[in-house]
Amino acid sequence: MNLYEALNDEKNAAILKSRIALILEETGQYEQVLPLLKEAEATLMQYQDFRVLGYVYLRLANYFEQIKDNVQAEEAYNNYIANMAQLPADTLSYLAYAYSYL
Secondary structure, three states: OHHHHHOOOHHHHHHHHHHHHHHHHHOOOHHHHHHHHHHHHHHHHHHOOHHHHHHHHHHHHHHHHHOOOHHHHHHHHHHHHHHHOOOOHHHHHHHHHHHHHO
């Protein structure tokens, strides 16, 4: 992350944070997951990269499921669907995938 931040590449730093959050989640280090995903979400919203932002919402939904917060998990899934709906028609499989999670 520091390299991307040193290069002022906020978007790739945010993507990296979301991927690090996945690793932390898979290794049971849940307390570090939410802050990274929230930072990634805030940054990626500025770039309107709906596919990547959708991935962050999917990670958030999985996180909330792991901590048994179904209300926030459902909200994250709905945000995931909203982002996937913004993609071009030739990527509708992403939207179908989003609905299957919800």
